[in-house]
Amino acid sequence: MSADLASGEKPADTVLEQVSLGHLQKAEREIVWLRWLGIAGWAFILWSGGAATDAGWAWIVYAGGLAYTAFAHWRIAGAGSILSSARITTVGDPVLVTLMCIVTGGPASPFFPFYYFTLLAAAFRFGWRETLGLLVLNSGLTVFLYLVAPGASPELSSLVIAIFHLSFSAALGVLLARWAQENLDLALDRARALSFARDRARALLQRLIRTQEDERRLIAGDLHDRMSGHLFALRQGADRTNDSEISAAVDSLSTDVSALMNELHPTVLDDLGFCVAVEEFIAAQGESSSFSISLDIAPGLRSWRSATDAMLFRILQEALLNIRKHARARHVSVSFQPAGQGAARLTVSDDGEGFDPALVRPGHFGLLTMRERAEALGGTLEVRSVPGQGAILVVTVPGGGVS
DSSP, X not given: OOOOOGGGSOOHHHXXXXXXXXXXXXXXXXXXXXXXXXXXXXXXXXXXXXXXXXXXXXXXXXXXXXHHHHHHHHIIIIISOHHHHHHHHHHHHHHHHHHXXXXXXXXXXXXXXXXXXXXXXXXXXXXXXXXXXXXXXXXXXXXXXXXXSTTOOOOHHHHHHHHHHHHHHHHXXXXXXXXXXXXXXXXXXXXXXXXXXXXXXXXXXXXXXXXXXXXXXXXXXXXXXXXXXXXXXXXXXXXXXXXXXXXXXXXXHHHHHHHHHHHHOOHHHXXXXXXXXXXXXXXXXXXXXXXXXXXXXXXXXXXXXXXXXXXXXXXXXXXXXXXXXXXXXXXXXXXEEEEETTEEEEEEEEOSOOOOXXXXXXXXXXXXXXXXXXXXXXXXXXXXXXXXXXEEEEEEEOSOOBO
């Protein structure tokens, strides 16, 4: 129902960056729940007496860990940058593990294996460089733990074994993360290919529509040049003969030719701008249609000018043509309002029969044509309708249109 294109779409590099950040965000959200699971396990271990602890200090550290976990969840849920949140928790997790180990038995603490979790989490979020850096940090914290924890044994063999376990966990995490990265790279390649194909399709669509508008302008000009002389001669002949029927027929033909030229390319669109062209078009439609039409143009958009005005005008023409053909409406409202950040929104609503957008045939030319033009504008097109309750068409176009 909507499409983001042209200046309204993000460039390919931004799309790929968003894919990478999306991968990080997904990983961080999964780690959040693992962190909550770990915190719940810590509470059970402390409550059951499963660790040789200084109970007072252990629960104080646990309370700090609980607050830290809640803070991390809050940031990752949307209160902060996902990248900075991931960096904070990458360092914060092993620091929290170290504090808990200090008050629960040092290297023998049942919480010591959570160091492994921090390495695996870093590997999945970042890569081998960041994981190597965290391994150095964890190794330093482990040495610190062996030196300062009450009752800790400073034996070199135990320290070497602990660091080996940390290194093995880091290597395993990097290996698993590399497999995940290969899948991410494949997704990025696909995103890059789709972005390139989308850009080419958009450029082709813009060229086709621009060519169509140029052809309309040429046909309107040729029609004016060829018919104006003939109509002038016919009018002179009718005046000489004083035949009222011929004069009326010439006037009717002249009116029809002018209307046809205006439909092909309204000159007022070039001369006076989009809003004046819309006002004249709506006035003409109100005189010839079975439904009434109201128009509301925001004062701030009265001077709207854009290189794509012709395409936006065509969408309005097609929308009213569809209403005339299918809607059986009594009243139609047309609105042109600001949409924020310099954008504008064209809304066409009717009180007709309505329809189910999900049941519209894919090849329905009216909606297809409007969608193609909206895409070429770099905006979005949305259709909302319920059978028996009319329909609303909303086209939002990017800025660059107020002179």
